Amino acid sequence: MTDTPNLEKTPVRDKSRFAVAMESDFVYAFKRSPVAIVSCIVVLILVLSAVFAPLIATTNPFDPASLNLMNGFTAPMEPNAFTGDTFLLGTDDQGRDVFSTILYGMRISLFVGVAAVLFAMVLGITLGLISGYFGGWTETIIMRTADVQLTFPSILVAMLIFGIAKGITPVEYRDQMAIWVLILAIGLSDWVQFARVVRSATLVEKSKDYVAAARLIGRKPGAIMLRHILPNVLSPVLVIATISLALAIIAEATLSFLGVGAPPTQPSLGTLIRIGQGFLFSGEWWILLFPAVTLLALALSVNLLGDWLRDALNPRLR
Amino acid sequence: MLAYLIRRVAQSGLVLLIVGMVAFGMFRFVGDPIDNMLGQERTQEDIDRLRGQLGLDQPFAVQYFRFLENAVQGNFGVSYRQGRPVSDILLERAPATLELAAVSGFLAIAMGIALGVFTAIRRNGFSANFIMSASLIGVSLPTFLIGILLIYIFSVELGWLPSFGRGETVRIGNWTTGFLTETGLKALVLPSITLGLYQMTLIMRLVRSEMLEVLRQDYIRFARARGLRDRVVNFRHALKNTMMPVITVIGLQLGSIIAFAIITETVFQWPGVGLLFINAIQFVDIPVMAAYLMLISVMFVGINLIVDVLYFLIDPRLRADRAGAH
Amino acid sequence: MLRTIRYAAIAVALGSAAQAAEFTWAETTDPQTMDPHAVNSAPVLGFLNNVYEGLVRRGKDMSVEPALATAWEPIGAGEGWRFTLREGVTFHDGADFTAEDVLFSYQRASDEASDTRSWFAAVSEVNVVDDYTIDIMTSAPNPIFPSSIANWMIMDSGWADANKAALPDKEAGNYATLNTNGTGAFRVTAREPGLRTVLEPFDGWWGEAEHNITRAELTPIQNPATALAALLSGDVDYINPVPIQDVARLSENPDVNVIQGIEARVIMLGFPHEADALKYSAETTDANPFADPRVRQAVAHAVNVPAILQTIMRGNAEEVSQLVSPAMNGFSTGLVDRPAYDPDQARALLAEAGYPDGFSFGLKCPNDRYLNDESVCQAVTGMLAQVGMRATLDAMPVQNYWPELRADNYDMYLLGWSPGTFDAEHPIRFLAATPNEEKKLGSWNFGGYSNARVDELLPMVQSEIDADKRQGMVDEITKILQDEVAYVPLYVQPLVWGTRSNIALTQRPDNFFILRWVTVN
């Protein structure tokens, strides 16, 4: 190869692991890319405010008893005609303070999004590893199920799972069940892309010598897959994870548009947008605008972060 | 080559069978169709009589095999809601979805590739970064919101484009097309942008990363070392190699466009199979739902097959060594 | 605040004679079929009222007018009714209208396969006297029979036999499902189910046309926001319904008119009277508090209906105290006031009934059946929680809702009722009478409410000829239902139509859109 000048740092022993990390190219590239910094900050702010929602939010929008219907449709920063209360970002049709509902709603959206992606990742990676490593019949079965899976658009999968879950779960658990069904539905329609990436990466890694060597010294397939192949496959998976996190959050919003999303008394960000969309023409713009902007900020920064991560982690693109 | 094709078709058949099984199994939980077929003043006795007539009181297995047996002969039964053979309804509504999918698919692919190549070639240019971030907005907002905002801006405020429906259509044989009428074309604009935007962003990002990968290859450096013009290097050499892996993904994207049409058709009241499916769910019209799923999976599996064959034909390396195994 | 327009007939000063024009309109659901006897539902009957006609019809003020029958009088002491038919009337395909067609339509509409069978429960036999006279005998005196058959539409027997549509076919559909041949003011010239239906005036119509429409097209638009955009951008001339929240904004818009009125539909809360225990309570699993009238009374006091009307309904609905709206025949004018909003009294009643710190239960609601149904249920959940009745709300699409109610999977439910006969007897027969399969009574009385006096009075109301005596009995029933809080009626659903400013039309409480009263200026 053309002899690129070697730029590795001289071997260091004294610096702590953190100091080494801070000096690595990854962090260096991070500091120099404004897009990455801004989106990282935005994501941090949103996630932290969601996590500490009970402290930041003025009211608890999910407790029906605390709502005063007369506060409905109050414009931002203007006192309500009947009750005189004022709200930072106004209230929705149920008198819920939009600002607190966005925080609580984002909690649900983030929780559903992260849990769905984790579920899809675990499922996708395992199936991808197995189908890539063993090949033959297992691979055909898994890949054909992937085809079946892709035939069903994620929205459809969610609606049908929702139908089933509603059918079987005893009713008193129905509210908590709704969230888990969402996670299952979105996760189930997401695992395919992980499986495909991991499978193709496993095929590549499998042909490499170090895997043959590991096999030679009698390592069990499971160990080989986890300790040897998986670490080399992580970077594309990580990138897909960030992108599909954004997609999962939006899928939850789309599902609530079709009336299958989070329960009405605990609106997620997506449900808020669905409610808000009804008021687009009626003048209560704030019910749609603020949740939509929050969702856009969240999804956009997660996407941008994912994008930057892909370029940063992809060693050859430096 | 032939053995490979046969095996693929067999696999696709298996996929369809599984889809049919899963789809039919799920419909039992979506609601009771009888409610929507009888008016307010019905009695339990009416309900039982109709249930018997429609054969819904049979055990699940019997219903499923009767459904399969008919489906194979192309008879998908009669729609509970419209009281007409489902195959006729699908035939009527398919052109709308296919035309919408074709236009948004073309838009997504053409723009996707063009922008993908542009952002790859001018990797650090300002405009390239701007396009990359702006395109993300397409993926960061739910499709229904984009659709409604487009309607709000272009139909209500500006009044340039129709806010819903497909405009006048011209019937040619049993295909109705919206391409030949002015209102038909205008009606296509907003829905195809809403449907295509999401796919376009994905294709663009894929083409970009694939193109960057190719531009790093030695044969590109060699082409430059031979003094070939940038245009030749980028488009004749790099693009051709970029397209190879992209084809399969574009094939999958097209498949998901048809499936994604559900949302766009609901928002734009586009008279396609997607809207038909949503209505079928609302009125628990099981024959239509089952037929829709079979239609979608046939289309999807078909596209998969075509993409594989295409891949086989184009890549000389595959064709050369006659490797049957894919 | 509420512009109550009882019978909203917009008498627009017709300056110049408006020249003929095309008209397009949109509704959320498409009429399921073109067969007048196949489905007894408002969207279908409302649409077909423009194509087929009954012996009688309802005028702009809902009063019963002669249509295909010019006159009718009771036979003997109420054994039936004799109708004299209109002469010189032809069907759209030119066939003459005679008593034969009325007999055929009776046989078709009252057959097992037809959904409108329940209208003829009281009819014993029908005999043709001559070409233009027909007798319809009833098993018992039935004073409201003529007004209850306004939606019974007459089909030409020759046309039906020729096209093998002698009976409605719900399972596979037949010629009558897609094609029409009525005597009405309009003919269906194009029908693509679920997509669009086109009507053109029938120039051989016997009546005089008050409209100037040359062509009318109905396209269903499911998504409310899209429908509104279509109206605002002028793609359609009229939409029904207009989302409540958009009424204020639209009223200010110069090129759009909002026509408001009250519909015949009463929205109410229902209780599991018969159940011996709550199904969805976390702690009260061995008792059914709602069996105790005091608890039901507490619910009535806890729900702040004015607040719901003010915010969710934007002042466009009217509270109601009984099972029918004021526009209906038989409305008890003396029993108009409903229990006041008084949370303290609600808590007192709960304590008195043995639930000082309240209880949890499951509230079932539809989310796409009535106007803002889910939002109203959320509001009710909040208000009941404030007095200790902690509800977990389960809102679902309507196709899943009815099976859940029929299977008694609820502790409280939301129900809307619009009486087909526009008479107070209708909801009593379906909601208050003790459920009885043979006599077809109380088929929608999910909670199983039962009161001997009500069951005793119902047949008398059905056969009482003297209007005052009948009203007295209806008032007594209404009083019983109020005292026992069988249901908690909340409000009458508002009727909100939106039209382009150049359109004049008539809005009727039964939400039927009659094309022949439309003028495009």
Next chain:
Amino acid sequence: MTEPVLSIRDLSVEIPTRKGVVCPVDGVSYDIQPGEILGVVGESGAGKSMAGNAVIGLLNPPARIAKGEIWLNGTRIDQLSGDAMRRLRGKEIGMVFQDPLTSLNPLLQIGDQLTETMLTHLDISRSEAEQRAIAALQEVGIPGAADRLNSYPHEFSGGMRQRVVIALALCAEPSLVIADEPTTALDVSVQAQIVALLKKLCRERGTAIMLITHDMGVIAEAADRVAVMYAGRLAELGPVREILTSPSHPYTDGLMASTPLASRGKSRLHQIPGSMPRLNALPDGCAFHPRCPYVADKCRHDPGPQGVEGRAACWFPIVRERTA
């Protein structure tokens, strides 16, 4: 001496990195005469290909030419505009890459890749370009060239493919060819054929060839003159016989001692201690001093003069009586 095809005067290439500027090529000067093969040798990372890339103007940013001049056939080319430089590549300077497997576009037929290059630079008709392509393939020793035009790269063996690469590099008749490790990816038997082919083409066409390699055997076999690079600087420059038999720079001496040459019989191979320093951590004074057996105090402080024809870049060049 005729006018050199290529002459590099005090060429320096810099790469700004976050830890300061690195100089892979530091003040190098050499000429290549027409028909002459100049071997450029050195351990990997010594800056030999960087100089080649600088000449043809394909330096990957952020690397850039800091100072010095590059003359091609008497005209200066290091300041040419992008397009002017592009027209020059292929026409005046040909390049041969190391790995034949990846140097050819897998999806284009050989014939197309040849005719395309010719049509870009020479205004000849397509059919004439095809004739020349066949001739080019024959010249590099491809059997049955005429009917191999429309076959694909993967239908050739490694050695054959490198021949095609060479044909491509020469098809527009450049006066200079930069061969960057052309034999490294090939097995030994094929290497000899490629070296012979390069020598034949150089003699017949009078093209000057810059042969970049780390393999002293290839240098001995093919090069007329040789430039030894160490840590970005020119250690020694001169006719191959002279440099190989009696190197005057300690590094070259060490290199020769560690290369098994038939002429030197079975003496034990000598191993130069240590390894070449990294470019961003060069020792003071002469870069070779930590590994130099003859190191003196002066070497540790003073980097020593640039190597030029006949004088090594060393304070104490090894002086031997010229045996050959």
